Amino acid sequence: MLALTMRALLSDGHDELFRRFMDSVHDYAIFLLTPEGLIASWNVGAERIKGYHADEIIGRHFSVFYPQEALERDVPAQALCTAVQQGQWRDEGWRLRKDGSRFWAHVLISPLLGPTGEVLGFSKVTRDMTEKREGEQRLVEGERNLRLLVETVQDYAIFSLDCHGVITSWNRGAQRIKGYTAQEAVGRHFSMFYEPPDVARGWPQEELERTAEQGRFEDEGWRVRKDGSRFWANVVITAIKDEHGRLLGFSKVTRDLTERRRHEEQLREREESLRLLVEGVRDHAMFLLDAKGRIKAWNAGGQRLLGYDSAQVLEHDVSMFYPEEDRLAGKPQAELASAQSAGHLLVEGWRQRADGTRFWAEVTTTRLEGDGESAAPRGFIRIVRDLTERRRAETLEMEGRRLSEFIAVLSHELRNPLAPIRNAVAILGRFTDEPQARWCLDLLGRQIGHMTRLVDDLLDVSRITSGKIRLEPVALELNTLVRMAVDAASAMVKQHGHSLTVRLAPMPIQIMGDTTRLTQVVANLLTNATKYTPPPGRIDVSVRDDGDVATMQVNDTGIGMSESLLQRAFKPFVQGVRALDRSEGGLGVGLALVKNIVELHGGSVSAASAGTGKGTTITVTLPIRKQAATEPSAAAQTVVVPSPRRVLVVDDHHDVAESLAMLLRMSGHDVQVAQDGPMALGMAAALRPDIVLLDIGLPGMDGYELARRIRELPELGAVQLIAVTGHGREADRQAAAAAGFHAFITKPVDPEELARLVN
Incomplete structure (x- = not known):
């Protein structure tokens, strides 16, 4: 029926002309539908847009082009019904191609009516509007994003003004910075943010006039918030003009720089304080050098320490402070080169004042970096400190240590000959009761005691000067x-x-x-x-x-x-005052x-x-001791009857060893003598002595090492080690205790103390 109708419409030779027209249209899908919506014709544009060949689609219902959500709403049937009722149906929406992909379509469906008004079919024209829609969407999205961007920016107050300075828009940043809501700000003149003196002199209006003339104006100054507080603002005003150059209004961007200004003020204050500090320092010479070592700045400390005022040193080479021998040796240049290479250099050495006197100086040189990583250094900061007194004190301390070491050696060397003398006196005292011999022995005993006290005094001198006297309260x-x-x-x-x-x-x-x-x-x-x-x-x-x-x-x-x-x-x-007749x-x-x-x-x-x-x-x-409690009385001492002991005397000094051994043998003890460490080890293992009297200063293996080796022998676990030495310092006592000695006595040995220890 539709084909007969179409042929009737296209009679008189127009059929070929219509076909050619339809096939020439590529940008539109143009096709006919039967009253039921079946596709009755198909042009080249339809094939290009929708992807179907004519033999694939003619005879199928046009609803094949609609996505599922449109079919669920029965859009195809509504479209035909509306077209009949209203004469046409226009729509934009998603449609489907043969491959299932979607495109945005503009659709026009018109009814084809017969002579008596009956519906013969429909014409349908579809245009692919995907690119246009995407462009519009991008434009809408861009405008939306721009609006959201401006509205959501919180670090900047962004708002617009009309040509007279009245606020027409307001973002969140403006509300945060200035304190006004959009309802409170829009419609008011922007001069409300300025301090009264600025308003009185017409500064807001002048800003707008300069902006209109120049197109852009930037300013910094104090502005006022809603609560009356002030903030330091950076303001950029831009003129908004149409394509003909006619002024439409202004955009204004305000940034709160109060914190930055505070930091800048603090920086300026610190720089000023640092300048005053450097200029006020008098104990250190502080000066600035350029990259070649020329003096560029000079403080009061430099004048006090080195004797030059600034006029005498500025632009002069820093080598002027070095002694002549150091200048000839190239020391000034070498120190700058080291500081440039390492970034920092600390040295000590002699420097020379303006009057030619020398002082021992600590010199710190720090490299000043240039701009950029590869830039050459701008120069150096040099700080000079006078350490002459410290060097003198260190020298005195070194001499004190040497004196202490000398006293320790001297005491040891004096004790060694005193030891056999005291032993010999004690031995002789057991064999004679002759008055003259006894007088001689008493005299020797007194003089030995006097010399021993002198040696003890020598050690006490060392202890006093080094602060090493220790108490056992x-x-x-x-x-x-x-x-x-x-x-x-x-x-x-x-x-x-x-x-x-x-x-x-x-x-x-x-x-x-x-x-x-x-x-x-x-x-x-x-x-x-x-x-x-x-x-x-x-x-x-x-x-x-x-x-x-x-x-x-x-x-x-x-x-x-x-x-x-x-x-x-x-x-x-x-x-x-020591009189000449004093014998002591x-x-x-x-x-x-x-x-x-x-x-x-x-x-x-x-x-x-x-x-x-x-x-x-x-x-x-x-x-006085504050404790009121009565101390318990000491227990009665038990009388110990001495018994013979096996004793090993180890001393490389023959007279000391033999005299000490003889003194012990006279008390009934079994005594053997060894002159060195290896010999003592062998004898100790064989004899298993009760007591070892051990000299510390043995050749080769010293007494500390020998004591440790003896302690390692299982069969000598109960042996008592007594250090007998000419060294009487506190450090020697501590070292002996650490090596495992049970007692420590100094030469010359007191016979009574020796008897007490052995018994």
């Missing part, structure tokens, strides 16, 4: 300690022809102290009083309780002290040692004298 009763010390010294006092009186406190005085060291304090004070009092003299010792402190005084009728000597009395090596002397360390020991106990010591020839009073105070 225990609970003490001061009256008892003083009485025992006085009893030990009374023979010496009487021998010099002096009278000695002691007045102790009526009640016990409890203190905490080192028994040996506090006894040494009393002994030193009595020794000094004895030596510096011409016979017959009087020496008085008193002890009293003064509440929080205990006071001990030693008063003599001796030569006294002058005012100048009183001020120096407690320093090492200080002595009173000392090293002048007694009072210095007393002061050091007393102060280590938390006490004090002072000297008083009415003048030369009027005697001296030494006063010592010590803190």
